[in-house]
Amino acid sequence: MEDKRIDFQNVKNEVRVFAPATVANMICGFDILGFAVDFPGDEVKMYRVEEPGVRIRSIEGDEGRLPLDADRNTVSACVKMLLEALGIQEQIGVEIELIKHMPIGSGLGSSSASTVAGLFAINNLLGDPLTKEELMPFCVEGERLACGHGHADNVAPALMGGITLIRGYNPLDVIKLPVPTELYAGIVFPKVDVPTRDARQLIKEKVLLKDAVTQWGNIAGLIAGLYDSDYDLIGRSMHDVLIEPTRAILIPEFYEMKQLALEEGALSFGISGSGPSVVAIARGKDIAEKAATRIQQHLTACDIESFKYVSAVNVDGPKVI
Amino acid sequence: MEDKRIDFQNVKNEVRVFAPATVANMICGFDILGFAVDFPGDEVKMYRVEEPGVRIRSIEGDEGRLPLDADRNTVSACVKMLLEALGIQEQIGVEIELIKHMPIGSGLGSSSASTVAGLFAINNLLGDPLTKEELMPFCVEGERLACGHGHADNVAPALMGGITLIRGYNPLDVIKLPVPTELYAGIVFPKVDVPTRDARQLIKEKVLLKDAVTQWGNIAGLIAGLYDSDYDLIGRSMHDVLIEPTRAILIPEFYEMKQLALEEGALSFGISGSGPSVVAIARGKDIAEKAATRIQQHLTACDIESFKYVSAVNVDGPKVI
Structure with a gap:
């Protein structure tokens, strides 16, 4: 990731991102299939600030269940991980507002939607240095932080959209499948x-x-x-x-x-x-x-x-x- | 099957059919995938005769391992089963020459190729009253006679050609998959x-x-x-x-x-x-x-x-x- 050059002149001051809920397994495809829906989903507002580091400003819609501590919150932890991978954690500061539009523990990929929203937001704020494929391992790592295992059947469709197949994990192999329109x-x-x-x-x-x-x-x-x-x-x-x-x-x-x-x-x-x-x-x-x-x-x-x-x-x- | 009318005027006097060897499982798809190849395969020559019934005239290439007794030979037994299903077993007689171009017990669907050749031959001799889809259950039954289980992962590609998926057995659901040309x-x-x-x-x-x-x-x-x-x-x-x-x-x-x-x-x-x-x-x-x-x-x-x-x-x- 060290080869990714960030043009600090073009880093945005703020960005607001929506990432969708997902239906993992798709009924028969345990641990390998999943699809994204239009709604519900989670929102991340991200602001560039002077002081380096990643902080959570606020969380809405979680009924007080998610930590505001930036090291313990999955979204901020993932954003930090990405900045470190890019080697710019000392050069940039961001603050996050997380707005959850869906319940936690619903089986709709709640943590994945937040993680993906956060990582998509920081990438966009930085001028999109990473492709979605390059963002994927960070999303999987976020899922590991949130749930204790690095499954990808929620984060993959949340990030890639559509219907995704996780063919395998060594290495991670995500295939986008066609989506019948009806x-x-x-x-x-x-x-x-x-x-x-x-x-x-x-x-x-x-x-x-x-x-x-x-x-x-x-x-x-x-x-x-x-x-x-x-x-x-x-x-x-x-x-x-x-x-x-x-x-x-x-x-x-x-x-x-x-x-x-x-x-x-x-x-x-x-x-x-x-x-x-x-x-x-x-x-x-x-x-x-x-x-x-x-x-x-x-x-x-x-x-x-x-x-x-x-x-x-x-x-x-x-x-x- | 009783609704299938056979026009006895148009029944052929003889027909010669080749049915292909098949690669079941296709490496990762145990019991559900298979594909057909151009060669090897088995040949059936079928002759219409006066006396009703199904008989085996000769078998080549089996090193003497297959029975000539028409009730014990899978090919003739399947042909008989089809004639009975059509309700014409008393009205028609056929004799069969089976020429095996591949070894028995090779893992290339040897019995399936013979069964499919026999059933395709009798159907053609009768003027093609059955579609391939309608022939399929008879092929599966032939596999049961030959191997003791009614698997379809060899007979399906042998009969349908190409690459086939057996989605399920209740009822039998065979899907033809696309074949990449190279x-x-x-x-x-x-x-x-x-x-x-x-x-x-x-x-x-x-x-x-x-x-x-x-x-x-x-x-x-x-x-x-x-x-x-x-x-x-x-x-x-x-x-x-x-x-x-x-x-x-x-x-x-x-x-x-x-x-x-x-x-x-x-x-x-x-x-x-x-x-x-x-x-x-x-x-x-x-x-x-x-x-x-x-x-x-x-x-x-x-x-x-x-x-x-x-x-x-x-x-x-x-x-x-």
Whole structure:
């Protein structure tokens, strides 16, 4: 990174960035697939200041759960890491306002959206010295700081936009997949607590090979369906026989919500990331909207508060606003 | 099938069909992927006769290992099954000459090529009443008769041609994948005995989820690589971390052959089906040829007899010759 020259004359005084929420796993592709949505997402306002270093000015929308300490906050820690990699940590100072538009622990890549917003913002402030591909390892490192593991299935779509495949980690190999234009997500976040760590611990270390074969047949079918814009094939393929059966236990009314989504004509229904958010995948906004509405009505009848988001796949990723 | 009308006036007197050998698994896609090659393959000559029923006239190239008894021979048994499904078993008689151009138990889909040749031949003789899609279940049933399990990863590419994905079995869902034009296979069959059943029994029933994730990341990468004709991605993706480590034990000089193939510039190298045939996947005929030649030279130096086949992906499948 030392070869990246920063033209300090052209460093901006401030920038405001939005980075999107993401649906990791994409129902059948545990740990390898994910896609970005238009909304919700997180916002970072970044200001250049005289005094070198990285500081957090304020955080909104986190219900007081995130640290303001710049060393402990993931966003500032990542920004610092990037400045150090560029060798300019002594030459520049920034202050950050983080505005969260989505709940923490929702299974919608909340920490990834903040991390990506922060890193995209500092890169933009500096005049875009790094490509998105070069920013990716910093985003993965941010995910490690936030969650204790360097998974990329949220940060990759949050940064690259669209639908991404993590082919492998040694080295990190992110592939952008085609996005069928009529693909919509109807997302519902039931306001119950499912910490990512617990959701991970439920999963068995070993699986039956025959179930793994079923799973990778479906993954392969989904990839083919995305390339061919074959919505039927996408629907036939989006089944998770390995992870959903255990994780669904943590999500109230999961199978009832699934039935409602499919009744409304959704192509598929499953858990977003490690939950508790659920997602109905649909052809067209109308069906996604109907499915999400029906699910939310059901949760309301069960006295479970929820949030609803309906979105196409966001093909752009983070943006300066 | 009872709705298929056969016009007995137009039934041919004889037909000669070639069906191709196939490389199942395609290195990383255990039980779901496979592709057809131009050569080797099996031939069926079929003659209409007066007396109803299905009989085997002769078998060449099997070293006397296949039964001439029409009820025990897979080819004739499948042809009979099809005539019964059409409800015309009392109205037509055929005799079959089977000419095998490839060794039995080679891992190149020998039984599938014969089955597909037989079923394609009877369908053609009858005036093509069934589509390839309609023939597929009979081919899978033939595989069950021949091997004791109804896998489709050899019969699907043998019948459909090209590269096929078996997305799932309930119901059978075969997807034709795109074929990058420069994709070649350099196949070497070391003449050692590896019965399919033994090769299957070696495989563990349970696998680590983290290895399964690596495997399906690679499978997804391979599908994307095929759609994008991205040879680098194809090469990066064609690794088998689950099956190869155990099956390679049965194949003499496996890792030496792998090293030679990669030295010659092959994109990937692995086991064809359950072996002992091995396959170097290459961009261009030249590299495939060099890799296969180098492997064969090595086997010769080790006093292991072998056969070598170099071929593009056969996109047509069976054909009348």
